[in-house]
Amino acid sequence: MPANLQPPDPEQLAMAVRGGERAALAAALNLLDDKRPASRSSAIALMTELQTGQAAKNSRLIGITGPPGAGKSSLTAALISVWRQRGLSIGVLAVDPSSPISGGALLGDRLRMKTSSEDDAVFVRSLACRGQFGGLSAEVWPMSLVMLAAFDITLIETVGVGQREIDVADMCDTTCYVAQPGSGDSVQFLKAGILEVPHILVVNKEDMGAVARRTLSELGAAMSREHSEGNWTVPVLSASATNGSGIEALADVMEQHHKVLREQGLIKQRRQHYQGKWILKRLRDEFGSNGLTRLGGTDSILDQLQAHSSTLFEHYEALRQRLL
Amino acid sequence: MNQETVKRDRPWLMRTYSGHSSAKASNELYRVNLSKGQTGLSVAFDLPTQTGYDSDHPLARGEVGKVGVPIDHIGDMEALFDQIPLGQMNTSMTINATAPWLLALYVAVAERQGVDPAQLQGTTQNDVLKEYLSRGTYIFPPEPSVRLTTDLIAYTVENIPKWNPTNICSYHLQEAGATPTQELAYALSTAIAILDAVKASGQIPQERFQDVVGRISFFVNAGIRFVEETCKLRAFNRMWDAMAEQRYGVADPKKRRFRYGVQVNSLGLTESQPENNVQRIVLEMLAVTLSKNTRARAIQLPAWNEALGLPRPWDQQWALRMQQVLALETDLLEYGDLLDGSPVIEAKVQELIAGAEAEMARVADQGGMVQAIESGYVKRELVQSHTLRMRNIESGELKIVGVNCFEQTAESPLTAGTDSGIMKVDVQAEHDQIAGLQAFRAARDQQAVDKALMQLQEAAAGGGNIMPSSIECARAGVTTGEWSEVLREVFGEYRAPTGIDISMAGQTDSAAMDAVRAQVRSTGEELGRPLRLLIGKPGLDGHSNGAEQIAVKGRDAGFEIVYEGIRLTPAQIARAAQEEGVHLIGLSVLSGSHLELVEDIHAELEKIGAGAIPLVIGGIIPEDDARKLKAQGVQAVFTPKDVDMNAIMTTMVGVIRSANGLEA
Structure with a gap:
């Protein structure tokens, strides 16, 4: 029987992922993508394994979003080389749109992210958003947990132009919005409601x-500088992925934000909150708002999840079983 | 009629695009071709030379001497022109990113032959912008590439006045799928970008700028729709004349002439019933010769068996004889322009001009050709045109005899020989070339080399003309890889947009397509996740039509496609396949180095524990090699005769199914 018909052993897989073994990492990501029942329960076991070991590692989860053409992938590539110089390892999840007709997709972001093929400390997985309303496919959150177990920095790159599409912020510690110079659009979108979301704004x-300077000053003026989460003043930066300017400063600010979160002990709390929201979203996608009502409503579900925070994924599966 | 009194026009320059294995072997071929009545040379360089790598660079493995001659240093260039007096020769070099370097070597060899460089005649293709759209032998980003092009033009206008410093190419645009209107628009927009850059560089005084315009020539394609093609050339003629006069103020009509060379279409040559390519080539040649006022200055014809593999000397001779029969036996050259005054021709010319002007305006609106290339706009337009063409072939709307109609054929004696009707490059050639290169490096004056490279670096970084220091490098014994490496460090390397992110309507209306989509979807469901396909273009070959078309079709069929563009190493492909968790790798190789590349990719996959991912390949792959590839474990081999894209998709789904233990 070919190897991939048998789901790999979750415990061994989790260990290999933590050890940064690339083949294991690839297998774990494939497993989380796999909808077959046997794979599904393996995946739940894997997530539980990984979650247990997660808090110990001081890894960072960063989201990069912005309109198409703003240069997010090039900026990611530039950040990767700065991080590599600082001795950090990086996992990237790059999300591209799917075709609504065929379900097929062109995953083109690797092209602009091309780094040294010999570098074991960089790993890029592209994802199609597969018609998910929020612009992110449902697999992104669990996949980011796998990446977090293996790398110092996990970066999720996604197209985000409107308020509804910025749910990358609902799963990252730090969200960075990349604006395109000269597009009044960015400013419009920011005004339209995603103003509150990003922790860092960068004009690429x-x-x-x-043109870039004008956009920078417009955004600077439009931003409410104090982030709604408190204790953080949203910096508006200027950078160029092409000539490498401003990238060090961007990496510094990202690190600073992480430090602020950690000092306040917010990382764990925040990730649990995101996991809860992700589970709610999955349940809603699968069973509709009726399903949520049958489980006692949103608040009750979140409370239950809170109570089961160490076995979150098993509890999620238990909730599913109640509705199936 | 009295034969004595008939005044015939002088025929065009007759060339054969050739070069292979080594400088010595190519030199022998050139001398034989010249003795057969060829009147100029057209040098084909191998891919390492075109992309700036020495023959012993890891990326050059399997590519040395394959699609042209390897030139590593002045010794190779000298051997290439041994016993060919450069003062009397007219040499065309298909060279782009490394054009300043190859011209520098040519100048240095002329000096060694005792020829005054000012007497040299010939052409450097030197049009890098089209390389981002087709063919793919670019190295640097567009801006420094335009600067190198500009330097070469400025240098030759001053120092080698009879040289054609650049051949603006619409040829490769047609090969990438361009319609006649797109060919006109993008070639002329490229000419504007280059001429504006020369002007802005300030290297040529205002009063001599018309000499620059007068030296610009074009390299054009001619397809099988020969009436439209001849109209396209008349449109070119008229648009160029108007542009030279109005935009660049060239008063002298001689310096506004649309001068062009031709290689006729390869895109339409077929692998099935390849003998039919002979009549295709002859008809295409008519398009560029019929009209005296727009006749080609130089013609090179492809060989009938190009879609099968490398042509043999006899195949190339046949192509040359086609030209000779038209020029010498027929009465074509005895008449004035045959088409002047035809209202039908005139209407078509007007239509093409109007379409081209509209497209040129769209390019100008984006800031010009460089910007329209960088944004991916032009590439997307071309991929779209080519996708439409493929779709029409598939549906039978576009008829190709022997391919989608009249497929029945008697057995061909032409391809039945022991050599399968193609030329094979001696594998020993690569070893010999590398040994020669290493001996050359050991014997040269390293101090002189270092000094020359330092001067080159200063010129590149400082903005001085790149030619004088390049010529000094050539004299000092610098290698192709060293010259390019200095510039890579100063300018950086570039990856061009792939253009596959097009959206096209009307894909749902075919039953065959629906069936393929159902297979892709259900196999994905059985395997638990959507099917993912990595399309890899390994090696130095930049002919990406096939890869792009499979990518677009695969997306439409429901695959999730990972495609990173051209020139990837086997290690990059293997790692990407693993990181992306793909179900299948599809390789595209057109340079003939498929055996070496597949071997390397298999080894890399095994090394990282991804050996279970199945592999298929497409390209110009002779039957013998296809058998070897299958023995190496390649699951399917596609060649140009596989035009049914739905069938290709179905085969790929089948490969995935069997690799995963699913029923066929």
Whole structure:
């Protein structure tokens, strides 16, 4: 029987993932993507294994979002090389849109992220968003947990132009919004409601000169500088992925934000909150709001999840079984 | 009629695009071709030379001497032109990213032959912009590439006045799927980008700028729709004349002439019933010769068996004889322009001009050709045109004899020989070339080399003209890889947009397509997740039509496609396949180095524990090699005769099924 018909042993897989073994990492990501019942329960066991060991590792989960063409992938590539110089390992989840007709997708982000093929400390997995309303496919959150277990930094890159599409912020510690110079659009979108979401704003392509400077000052003026979560003043930066300027500063600010979260002991709490929201979303996608009502309503579910925070994924599966 | 009194026009330059294995072997071929009545040379360089790598670079493995001659240093260039007096030769070099370097070597060899470089005649293709759209032998980003092009133009206008410093190419655009209107628009927009850059560089005084315009020539394609093609050339003629006069103020009509060379279409040549390619080639040649006022200055014809593999000397001779029969036996050259005054021709010309002007305006609106390339716009337009063409072939709307109609054929004696009707490059050639290179490096004056490279670095970083220091490098014994490496460090390397992110309507209306989609979806369901396919283009070959078309079709069929563009190493492909968790790797190789590349990719996959991922390949792959590839474990081999894209998709799904233990 070919190897991939038998789900791998979750415990061994989790250990190999933590050890940064690339083949295991690839297998774990494939497993989380796999909808077959046997794979599904293996996946739940894997998530539980990984979750147990997670808190110990001081790894960071960063989201990069922004309109198409803003240069998110090039910026990611530039960040990767700065992080590599700082001795950090990086896992990237790059989300691309799917075709509504065929379900097929062109996953093109690797092209712009091309780094050294010999570097074991960088791992890129592309994902199609597969028609998910929020712009992120349902697998992203569990996959990011796998990446977190293996790398110092996990970065989720996704297209986000409107309020509804910025749910990358609902699963990351730090969300960075990349704006395109000269597109009044970015400012419009920011005004339209995602103003509150990002922790960091960056205007890419500062090599474009005056246009980039104007966008920078417009955004600076439009932003409410104090983040709604408190204790954080949203910095508005300027960078250029093309000539590498401003990238070090961006990496510094990201690190600073992480430090602030950690000092306040928010990381664990925040990730549990996101896991809860993700589970709610999965349940809603699968069973509709009726299903949520049958489980006692949103608040009750979140309370239950809170109570089962160490076995979150098993509890999620138990909730599913109640509805099936 | 009295034969004595008939005044015939002088025929065009007759060339054969050739070069292979080594400088010595290519030199012998050139001398034989010249003795057969060829009147100029057209040098084909191998891919390492075109992309700036020495023959012993890891990326050059399997590519040395394959699609052209390897030139590592002045010794190779000298051997290439041994006993060919450069003062009397007209040499065309298909060279782009490394054009300044190859011209520098040519100048240095002329000096050694005692020829004054000012006397040299010939052409450097030197049009990097089209390389981002087709063919793919670019190295640097567009901006420094335009600067190198500009430097070469400025240098030759001053120092080698009879040289054609650049051949603006619409040829490769047609090969990438361009319609006649797109060919006109993008070639002329490229000419504008280059001329504007020369002007802005300030290297040529205003009063001599018309000499620059006068030296610009074009390299054009001619497809099988020969009436439309001849109209396209008349449109080119008229648009170029108007542009030179109005935009660049060239008063002298001679310096506004649309001068062009031709290689006729390869895209339409077929692997099935390949003998039919002979009549295709002859008809395409008519398109560029019929009209005296727009006749080609130089013609090179492909060989009838190009879609099968490398042509043999006899195949190339046949192509040359086609030209000779048209020029010498027929009465074509005895008449004035045959088409002047035809209202039908005139209407078509007007239609093409209007379409081209509209597209040129769209390019100009985006800031010009460089910007329209960087944004991916032009590439997307081309991929879209080519996808449409493939779709029409598949549906039978576009008829290709022997491919989608009249497929029955008697057995061909032409391809039945022991050599399968193609040329094979001696594998020993690569070893010999590397040994020669290493001996050359050991024997040269390293101090002179270091000094020359330092001067090159200063010129590149400082903005001085790149040619004088390049010529000094050539004299000092610098290698192709060293020259390129200095510039890579100064300018950086570039990856061009792939253009596959097009969205096209009308894909749902075919039953065959629906069936393929159902297979892709259900197999994905059985395997628990959507099918993922990595399309890999390993090696230095940049002909990406096949890879792009499979990517677009695969997306439409429901695959999740990972495609990173051209020029990947086997290690990069293997790692990407693992990281992305793909079910299948599809490789595209057109340079003939498929055996070496597949062997390397298999080894890399095994090394990282991803050996279970199945592999299929497409390309110009002779039957013998296809058998070897299958013996190496390749699950399917596709060649140009596989035009049914739905069938290709079905085969790929089948490969995935069997690799995962699912029933066929």
